[in-house]
Amino acid sequence: GGIITQTPKFLIGQEGQKLTLKCQQNFNHDTMYWYRQDSGKGLRLIYYSITENDLQKGDLSEGYDASREKKSSFSLTVTSAQKNEMAVFLCASSYRAGSDYTFGSGTRLLVI
Amino acid sequence: GQQVQQSPASLVLQEGENAELQCNFSTSLNSMQWFYQRPGGSLVSLFYNPSGTKHSGRLTSTTVIKERRSSLHISSSQTTDSGTYLCALVNTNTGKLTFGDGTVLTVKP
Numbered sequence: 001g002g003i004i005t006q007t008p009k010f011l012i013g014q015e016g017q018k019l020t021l022k023c024q025q026n027f028n029h030d031t032m033y034w035y036r037q038d039s040g041k042g043l044r045l046i047y048y049s050i051t052e053n054d055l056q057k058g059d060l061s062e063g064y065d066a067s068r069e070k071k072s073s074f075s076l077t078v079t080s081a082q083k084n085e086m087a088v089f090l091c092a093s094s095y096r097a098g099s100d101y102t103f104g105s106g107t108r109l110l111v112i
Numbered sequence: 113g114q115q116v117q118q119s120p121a122s123l124v125l126q127e128g129e130n131a132e133l134q135c136n137f138s139t140s141l142n143s144m145q146w147f148y149q150r151p152g153g154s155l156v157s158l159f160y161n162p163s164g165t166k167h168s169g170r171l172t173s174t175t176v177i178k179e180r181r182s183s184l185h186i187s188s189s190q191t192t193d194s195g196t197y198l199c200a201l202v203n204t205n206t207g208k209l210t211f212g213d214g215t216v217l218t219v220k221p
Contacts, residue, residue, distance in 0.1 A: 031207050042116070042198055042211030043155075050207070058208065090155065094207060101145065101209070105154040 002027035006091050006104035013111050015083040021076045021107045023091030029102070032074040033092040036060055037106075043090060049074055078109070085111040115139050116201055118212035125219050131186040133215045135199035143202040144182050145209065146173055150195050158184070160202075189219045 004025040013019045023032065031050050035043035045058030047066035055066055065077040074091060091104040117136045125131055135144070143162035147155040159166050159173035161182065166173045175182040186193055196216050200209040
């Protein structure tokens with residue numbers, strides 16, 4: 001079976017710092033996604049990518065960059081971490097847009 | 113307003129009781145998906161259900177498009193069912209998921 005791996009699992013950053021989160025999948029899925037989850041809330045889409053080198057903005061793209069370096073990997077950059085920010089970032093993939101999804105276990109971010 | 117509303121926000125059951133979770137949409141439905149999120153864990157897809165009724169073990173999902181609602185029924189709940197249940201609208205053109213805020217289920221022994 002396949003797996004989707006997010007690194008790091010925990011990330012502590014300082015205010016103003018640029019932080020990069022990574023996601024790898026070996027399902028050979030075409031589409032990959034980055035979501036943000038705040039405590040007690042549902043997930044909100046930051047960026048998604050339909051294929052290698054493609055990039056599409058979600059509802060929450062301001063303050064973030066993303067890169068789909070190859071089909072199996074999708075990275076997310078927090079361009080300037082905000083003080084007291086605390087959230088979980090979840091990566092997901094699917095064979096095509098709108099089909100069944102597989103999620104990673106998340107990266108937990110804390111900014112001090 | 114929020115496109116996806118889930119109810120109840122939280123639910124406490126005794127083991128063996130049934131649960132009914134609701135999801136209501138304010139926009140037209142492309143498709144919808146139910147997820148289970150373990151405490152502090154990743155999401156597990158339960159049902160991809162654009163319409164009608166689907167069954168999986170003790171779980172049943174029913175989506176009624178014209179009424180813009182979907183439900184998740186859990187029968188004979190177990191303590192291991194505890195966690196957060198999330199529903200999401202699926203845009204089948206872009207793949208974007210629009211989530212509700214979830215129902216936190218606690219099943220007591």
